[in-house]
Structure formats: C-alpha cells, structure tokens
Amino acid sequence: MIKYIIIGLLLVFGTADSFAQLKSENSKKPNVVLINVDDLGWADLCFMGSAYYETPNLDKLSTESKVFLHAYAGASNCAPSRATMITGRYPMTHGIYTVDPADRGDKRTRQLIAFPNAKAIQDSLYTLGKFFKDNGYRTGTFGKWHVSDDPLDHGFDVNIAGSHRGNPGKDGYFSPYNVNLKAKVEGEYLTDRLTDEAISFVRENKDNSFFLYLPFYTVHSPLMGKPELEENYRNKKGGKGQSNPVYAAMIQSMDENVGRLLAVLDNLNLTDNTLIIFTSDNGGIRATSYQDPLRAGKGSYYEGGIRVPLLIKWQNQIKPSVENTPVTQMDFYPTLQALIAPSGNLELDGESILPLLREEELVERDLFWHFPIYLEAYDSKEDDSRDPLFRTRPGSVIRSGDWKLHQYFEDGGLELYNLKDDPSEGNNLATSNPEKAQELLRKLEKWRAENGAPIPSTKNPDYDPAFEKAEIEKALN
Template identity: 75%
Template structure:
C-alpha cells in the first residue's frame, strides 16, 4: 500500500508549476463550498495513491487544488470533529469530546470515570453558519449535521437532511430514508439526493454570495452501494486492506456527485469566484479500509485516525500543488475570517492558512488533541490501536514539527514518534529520547492548563483488573 501512496504523491507533484500565476491581492468574499465526507480515510482516493477506489473527479480536482498531505481532523470521530470545525474552537469550549456516550466499552475494563460530554454545540457559541450569515451570505447545509437537533438554529438558512443523527440507519442509503429527506423517486440513493438539493441551492443563489456546507452521510456505515457499482468492484482486484466492493461503490458514488456539483459551478460560471474545500471528518475505519502507512483508524489518535484528505481550490487565485505543512480543520474558520471579514473580532483557536494557499510560509506551530473519554474497539485484530479493547483511552496528543507525543491518563503512558522516519508510529522513542519527550510533555501540560482541559481522575468503581486482563488474553487468542 505504501508504494501506491508514494506513486500518488509523485503524480500530484508533477503538476506543480503547470498553472498560471496567482492573482494578488486576493479578492474578498468568494462563495464557499465545504464538502465534508464521513469516515473517508486519508488513503481512500485515487490522487492519494489508491489503485482500487476510483475517484476521477476528485483526481482532476486535485490537479487544480492545493493538496495538503498533512491535514488533520480536529478529533478522531464524528461529532467532536464537526463541532470543532464549525466553531473554530477546541472541545473545551463547546464540550463535545465524542459521540455520546463518553464511557463506551465494558465498565470492568475502564479504570477512570470519563469526563462529562455535551451532545450539542451550546447556543452561545458562534458558528461558521452565523459568520457567513452575518457577512451577507446565503447559507445551506445538505447532509449530516450531528451536533444539534437543527442547523437552522446555528446560522443556516436551508437544511436538508441534517439533525442529530450520525448515520442513515438500517438500509438508509436507499429511499424511503430514515433522515429528514423525502424521496423524489422510489429506490433513490441518498448521496445523489443530497447533491441534487445542493445543486438546486447553487442555482437558486447564483446571483448572490453563498456558503454551501455539504457533509455527506457517506461513506459511514451501514455500507450500502449501488448494485451495479458493487458488481463492478467485485470483479476488480484490490490490494491488502483495500478490497471491499461495497465501500468502493460508495466512494465512486460520492466522487460522481462531487463531479456533478463542480460541473454545475462551471456551467454557471461560478468556479472562478468559489473557494472549494474537500475533506473528511476523521480517519477511515481500519477494518473497512487500510490507511497504510498510517497506523490505526477512526477513533484512534494515531495518524490513521486523525490525518485526513484535504483539497482547497479557488479558480486561479491559489496555485495548485503539494503542501506538506501540517494544518488542522480548526484552521478553516480563521482562514474564512481572514478572507471575508479580517477585522472581525472572533475568539478562535486555529490559525489562518491563507499564506499557504498563496505559496508563502506559515510560522511553525504545535497542534493539539484532547480526549478525556473512552472509545471501544471496532475490531481488535484490525484496529491497530495501543489497546485491543479500545480504539482510544483517555489522554492527549501534541504534534510538534516531525515529533508526536501521546500521553495516556490511566497508566501515565508516553509514546514519542518521529513521523518523518516513522509515519506508522511503530517505534516508541519516549525512553531513548527523554529530552524531546519532556519538552513536548511540558508543552502539552501548559496547553491543557491554558485551555482548561479536563483530566479524568475519579476511579471507576466497576473496574476489575483481573477481568480486564482476561479480556485482553481472549483477544490475543483470536
């Protein structure tokens, strides 16, 4: 798998410099389209090196975009990632650390009581929808919202399909739907329908500025693809960890619909004045699709759980090519602010990455994650986690240059990795490089103090060390 990713990178690198110079200064207040795919892994696209999944429209978009190879979700699963991206604030501000409940897994295997977890963005937290509304934009969300009951309460004028649901439910990708969308035709496919609605929104608002948030439910489980595409991939040879025909069919349908939306923008002559952002809310589920060379997947704070694909295109205003600077989805809100309303006084935790879009440099900074909660294992044999019983246990992470430090609260465990030489996070250097470990630990502790990050300390009375040991032994025997 690793060799294919390298091939993909070389493919993209070949287009650097093949487009015209960017215009300067940048015009202000473009339309903004933010496409957020659910559970799409970093390596699950053709332009990222996959030879099994077919994504011709996104591959083409990558040749016209800044391609961020080290883009990070703000959290490793759906709700906290989305809440953090939509507010530009760390979870300590909005209180959403995970998809409720925060104490997943057998209680006999959890040493600590998980920190409290909010289910919705508080009403007093300013969101991207409100920001765009306040700056004269028409706003619409089409798909998975997942951070409150109704996005209309958070600055969106139009909502199709968005509520507190985190997935389409049983058989939910084909009509009749379980989400709040009425089917137009029998057997209709949800990804197609959401894109139809998004295209209608663009057409209705072509003569005014708009913010289109398109958070597809796909490729989240339940895995359901169009039968003809599933059959196609049944007859195609996959690679190790990337060979699920249903998942491949879902990815191709998503790609087709992104292509339909891009074609609409072109036909309406809106592409030159539309900033397009394409990303995923967190890493992919490893049991479904490997993200090699990255370790683990959704729910983990190893690279496979938080590194995500990211493309940003804006006509000829930003130059296409590879960008290796680490960025976070926390940076989206500050970037939009810098472009659209630079004098607005907003309390945001990320940084504008406009400089990177115009081939300038961004001052090196550290990225942080905090997860005072538990997420149970999906598949102990496939997850690639530190612990076979959990995708993650309570802890924090700092990324500082090429160095990444994990700290776990139950046992005080520390893991230090040099991502430049070890992107798979297999060689823990915490003991062999105590100086770097201590340096990053001090930074991490200061950050937690500065932002009031809760650290769970109350012992779980239901914890049973003997039961936990036996449970781990059973997993090892599988």
C-alpha cells in the same frame, strides 16, 4: 512509499499565479463550498495512493488544488470533529469530546470515570453558519449535521436532512429514508439526492454570495452501494486492506456526485469566484479500509484516526501544489474570516492558513488533541490500537514538527514517534529519547493548563483488573 499521481499532473495544471488580491468591497464576495465526507480515510482516494478505489473527479480536482498531505481533523470521530470545525474552537469550549456517551466499553475495563460529554454545541457559539450569514451570504447545509438538533439555529438558511442523527440507519442509503427527507423518486440513493439539493441551492443563489456545506452521510456505515457499481469491483484485485466492493462503490458514488456539483459551478461560470474545500471528518474505519502506512483508524489518535484528505481550490487564486505543512480543520474558520471579513475580532483556536494559500511559509506551531473519554474497539484484531479493548483511552496528543507524543492518563504511559521516519507509529522512542519526550510533555501540560483541558482522575469503582486482563488475553487469541 505512496506515489501521489498529483505530483506529475501538477506540471500540467500548476500554472496559476500567486494568490491574487481580493476584489473591491463592492464586488461579489467569493462563494465557499465545503464538502465533508463521513469516515473517508486518508488513503481511500486514488490520488492519495489507492490502486483499488476509483475517484476520477477528485483526482482531477487534486490537480487544480493545493493538496495537504498532513491535514488533521480536530478529533478522531464524528461529532467532536464537526463541532470543532464548525465553531473553530477546541472541545473545551463546546464540550463535545466524543459521540455520546463518553464511557463506552465494558465498565469493568475502564480505570477512570470519563469526563462528562456535551451532546450539542451551545446556541451562543458563533458558528461558521452565523459568520457567513452575518456577512451577507446565503447559507445551506445538505446532509449530516450531528452537532445539534437543527442547523437553522446556527446560521443556516436551508437545511436538508440535517439533524442530530449520526448515520442513515438500517438500509438508509436507499429510499424510503430514515433521515428527515422524503424521496422524490422511489429507490433513489441518498448521496445522489443530497447532491441534487445542493445543486438546486447553487442554481437558486448563483447571483448571490453563498456558503454551501455538503456533509455527505456517506461513507459511514451501514455499507450500501449501488449494485451496478459494486459489480465493477467484485472481480477487481484489491490491495492490502482495501478490497471491499461495497465500500468502493460508495466512494465512487461520492466521487461522481462531487463531479456533478463541480460541473454545475463551471456551467454557471461560478468556478472562478468559488473557494472549494474537500475533506473528511476523521480517519476511516480500519476494519473496512486500511490507511497504510498510517496506523489504526477512526476513533484512534494514531495517524490513521486523525489524518484526513484535504484539497483547497480557488481557480486563478490558489496555485495547485502539494503542501506538507501540518494543518487542522480548526484552521478553516480563521482562514475564511481572514479572507472575507479580515477586520473581524473573533475568538478562535485555529490559525489562518492564508499564508500557505499564498505560497508563503506559515510560522511553525504545535497541534494538540485532548480526549478525556473512552471509545471501545471496533475490531480488536483489526483496529491496531494500543490495546485490543479500546480505540481510545483517556489522554492527550501533541504534534510538534516531525515529532508526536501520546500521553495516557490511566497509567501515565508515554509514546513518542518521529513521523518523518516512522509514519506508522511503530517504534516508540519515549525510553530511548527521554529528553524529547519530556520536552513535548511540558508543552502538552502547558497547553492543557492554558486551555482548561480536564483530566479525569476519579477512579472507577467498577474497574476489575483481573477481568480486564482476561478480556485482553481473549481478544488477542
């Protein structure tokens, strides 16, 4: 069982009062800092149990935060996860189900025609950027945007290095960059530079209310760390599936830069009036870093693909604690609305988790995911997916309490797991507990009907079952 170092440290730091009343309408509204790391796995941090990666700044932040152990991304890969978080809506609204195209993988191994996939969120959607701007905030985004061409069209006053681009490209972490950013110093590191720009934004707006969105490109491939940090890990003993010194160096650089930003907030006396959210856009790539005990990784709807780290800090307002209630990143938007503009009437699909931040119970609810698309395998021997050719085939998922049901559209397959007893999703109970499987399936079907979730049904004329069988056998040998 993972030993969370935060549990002991909370005895020292967990003395904050319960969630205090907001200041009067005439006082400065709280700043919001949302840090979103790219492809950082649930177990890729020291405070989440890793004995290999070194994250002292985030370890400290965890002792000052509410730490959510069952936090979920809205999707298992970058673009749909970000679109869902930034709009507060399911993919059925913004239309992004995957990083385009939706029919990845050999066409001869796909039984169905994937549902069409949008490449960008619509300008008409009321994003978090627009929400904050309309409520008097200065807004800035620094890093990977990935859901449209320009975040300035979606409520942001400042955009540094954000576009439709999903990764830094070949050799892209050291200048000269491939992203739209000119180096100030030859050979500078992208993670450092984005943090420099974020810090400048904080300094320039220290007397205003601001929303700072810091979606680091790191730790997305290509794996490129600072050589001096890589050396720290080359002779360090790793654990099962966590032993890549380059990836570890990238994580350490990210941690150092989070520490730099937090130090500036402290030095400017802004910490008391700043809500800080730290998370990742989806699970980590399993071939790079195992998320044990969680199964699989990025691109999969097993736990390793969608469960993510999540810290929320607001000094003297949110009591540091460990929270086991399942939440989703789609909850950020309604939570921030309830905090900043509670009289607003926005159509959002998530739910405010202010009760949890106040140390109150949240009414139990079910969480849903829908993916009418295909994602090909990264590494057939490492992915730990349902089959070795795809991380994801078309289907839907529901988490209801400790139970989780996967439904697959190609063959009607059902997988039922009790996450409390089986977080690795290794023991399919759909046959031995058909009553629970059918109960969750009915909930899933009702949700799909209510939300207009499309189910692909057109047969793929290029599908070749003999070829698929041969490819599966080849991958397994």
